[in-house]
Amino acid sequence: MNLKQRKLVTIVAEAALEQRLVRDLTTLGAKGYTITSAHGAGPRNQRNGDLEGGNIKVEIVVNNEVMGKVLEFLETNYFPHYACSCWVSAVEVLRDERY
Numbered sequence: 001m002n003l004k005q006r007k008l009v010t011i012v013a014e015a016a017l018e019q020r021l022v023r024d025l026t027t028l029g030a031k032g033y034t035i036t037s038a039h040g041a042g043p044r045n046q047r048n049g050d051l052e053g054g055n056i057k058v059e060i061v062v063n064n065e066v067m068g069k070v071l072e073f074l075e076t077n078y079f080p081h082y083a084c085s086c087w088v089s090a091v092e093v094l095r096d097e098r099y
Contacts, residue, residue, distance in 0.1 A: 003092040006099050007067040011058045011074065012038050013084040018056055021078075025058070028073055029066035031099060034059045061091060061099045 013021060018035065025033060038057040062070065067088060078084045093099055 001094070002096075003094060004096040004099075006061050006063060006091055006093050006096075008089040008091045009060050009062060009067055009070055009086065010089070011084060011086045012040075012055055013058070013078070014082060015054045015056045017078075017082060017084075018058075021056075021058055024073060024077070025060055025070060028069045030060040030062055030070070032060070061093060063099070 011021065015037075022033060022035075036057050036059075038055045040055075060070070071086070071088070074084065074086055
């Protein structure tokens with residue numbers, strides 16, 4: 001078994017941002033993504049997105065270089081303007097060429 005270390009970047013954002021996020025993430029180097037519906041509360045309780053169309057959770061598995069580009073882009077272009085959360089987890093993957 002040949003496992004490779006990668007990063008799982010998880011983004012929770014307003015569902016209205018889905019197409020824009022997908023476009024930006026793939027432009028930055030993500031080869032694929034998984035999107036699921038999401039809801040919940042955070043430090044400021046329920047977000048507007050929960051009430052107006054819901055939220056999504058976007059997950060991408062990437063190498064360190066792409067992770068850095070994605071985090072910098074989110075910090076500059078999304079966090080100041082939208083209710084978004086993001087976290088990174090270390091993962092090990094098979095079929096490394098897919099990521």
